[in-house]
Amino acid sequence: MNRTIRIGTRDSELALWQANTVKGALVAMGHNAQIIKVKSTGDLILDKPLYELGITGIFTKTLDVAMLNGDVDIAVHSMKDVPTALPQGIVKAAVLKRANYLDILAYNDNEEFLGQREGVIATGSLRRKAQWLNRYPTHTVVDLRGNVNSRLEKLNNSDWNGAIFAAAGLERIGLEPENTLGLTWMLPAPAQGAIMVVAMEEDDEVREICAQLNHEETDICTGLERAFLRELEGGCSAPIGALAYINKENIVHLKGILLTVDGSKKLEASLEAPLGKHHNLGVDCAKSILSRGGKRLMNELQNANLHAHVFSTRKLTEEQLQRFSPSVRVNSEDFIKINPNRISPIQLKKEMKNVVFTSKNAVESLLTNSNPEELKFENIYCVGRKTRRFIQKRIGKVTHFEKNASDLANYLVEYVEGTEVTYFHGNLSLDILPNILEENNIAVHAIEAYRTKLSGKKIADAVEGVLFYSPSTIESYLTNNDPNKIAYCIGETTASEARKHFKDVKVSKIPDVESVIDLVNENYT
DSSP states (O other): OOSEEEEEEOSSHHHHHHHHHHHHHHHHTTOEEEEEEOOOHHHHOOSSOGGGSOOSOTTTHHHHHHHHTTSOSEEEEEGGGSOSSOOTTEEEEEEOOOOOOOEEEEESSOSGGGGSSOOEEEOSOHHHHHHHHHHSTTSEEEOOOSOHHHHHHHHHTSOOSEEEEEHHHHHHTTOOOSSEEEOTTSOOOTTTTOEEEEEETTOHHHHHHHGGGOOHHHHHHHHHHHHHHHHHTOOTTSOEEEEEEEOTTOEEEEEEEEEOTTSSOEEEEEEEEETTSOTTHHHHHHHHHIIIIIHHHHHHHHTTTSOOSEEESSOOOHHHHHHSOTTOOEEEOOSEEEEEOOOOHHHHTSEEEEEEESSHHHHHHHHTTSOGGGOEEEEEEEESHHHHHHHHHHTOOOSEEESSHHHHHHHHHHHOSSSEEEEEEETTOOSHHHHHHHHTTOEEEEEEEEEEEEOOOOOOTTOOEEEESSHHHHHHHHTTSOSOSEEEESSHHHHHHHTTTOSSEEEOSSSSHHHHHHHHHHHTO
C-alpha cells in the first residue's frame, strides 16, 4: 500500500503513546503512517467532572468529526472512552491486546487512612467515586481532572490522602508513583486497559489492514463489557463497572456492577458460559441487574437533574423505592438520627408487669442494653404492626397493639392489669399516652431508651410532597423548610402534628412505610 495512513489522536502524552503503538505496528507490517494531533473537548474543559459535561464520547467526538471530514483515516482511543454506539459511517477496526485493567491508588505519606473514619480521595470518575464510597462511606471524594501528568502533580501538591488512576495509563508512560496500591476489589470501567482503532466503514483497504492488529480474546471480553454497558444505557454519567475474562478451560466469565452516585446502593451480577456460547452474557448480566432494582436506579441517575416529586424524611430501601409508580421521582434521607441511651442493668432485670412501646426505635434501643432472655416482662403493649412483629421476633408475645398512641392509651385505661405501666420512649416522644394514663390514675414509669437528633436539610422548592414517619421528622423538616407542601403521614399521631403546620395532610390507611408510599401513588394516579 503506497498510501500513508493518517492516525488521528488526542495530543496528551498517553494518547500519543497509544497512537505511536498503532503506528509502530503498521510500520512493522510495511505500511506508511502519520500521526495527526487533534485537541478534544474533554481536554479543553478542565473545570468540571466528566459526568457533568452532559454528553458521552467527550474524548472521542472531535476525532469523529475529523474522520467524517476526511482529515484522518483512523483514530486511536482508550476503549473505555468510546461510546457503545459509534457515529454512522465509523466502525471498529481493531482492538489491541489489553494491558493492566486495574485501578490503582496513588497515596501520599502512608496507607493508615484506609483504616480510619476520615479520608480524602481524588478522582474525576463517577464509577471510582461510587465504589470507593461504597467501601469507605465516611470518606470524602473530591474531583480531579486533567491528563495523567497534571493529576499526579495535583496529588503531590495537595493534602489529599490519595488519588485513583488507571494502572495501564501510568504504566504506559512510565509514571507509576512510588506509593501505590492495586485496587483489586474495584471493578474497572468496561474495556478499561484496551486500545481501540476505528475507521470509516467504506474504507475497506484500511479496515483490512487494521484487522491484522486485532486481539481476539480482548475483542471478545471488551465486547461483552460494552454490551453490558449498552443494555444499561449508561455513559460517563452512570457508575457502572464490568470485567470479562476467559479462563484456561475456555469458560467466559463476566461480572457487572451498577451503583448510586453516593455508593449507598450497589447491584452486582456474575455470569459465565463456554466460549462460543458466550454472546449473550453482556445483555443477560445487565438484564439481571435491571430486574433487581437497576431500572429504577438508572432512572434516578438519568433524572438526576430533574426535580423530585416527593421527598422521604427516612432513607428508603431499594424495595421501597421500587414500590413507587414509575412516574414518581423520589429522593430520601434520614431526617432524624437515633442514639440509644445506656439503661441501668439493675433496672432492666426487675420484673415488669406492664410494658409499653410506641415505636420500634425504643425496642431496638432497649435490646442494645439487654439480652431478650434477661427481660422479665409479663404483658407487652405497643403501637404499630411492624413494632409488634419485631417484638414477637426478638422478645416475646405482644398482649395487645393499636395503630396509634392515643388508641393504645384508651385501651390500657379499660383493660390493663393493675394500675401502673413501664413506658420505654425517646426524648422527643409526645406526651399523649402518658397524659391519658395519668389522667385515669395509671402510674407511668418512663424510661428514656433513646435520644433523637434532628438532622434535617433544605430540600428543593420544586418538591411537591414530603413523607413523614413521626412528629420528630416534622420538627426536623421545619428547621430548614416551609410547610408549603403536601404532608404524607404514616399515622394519626404524625398527622395531628402535621396539621398544626401544613394545609394539605394525607394519612396512610396502615401505619407503615409501604402504606405511605401507596398514598403517594394514589395522588399521582
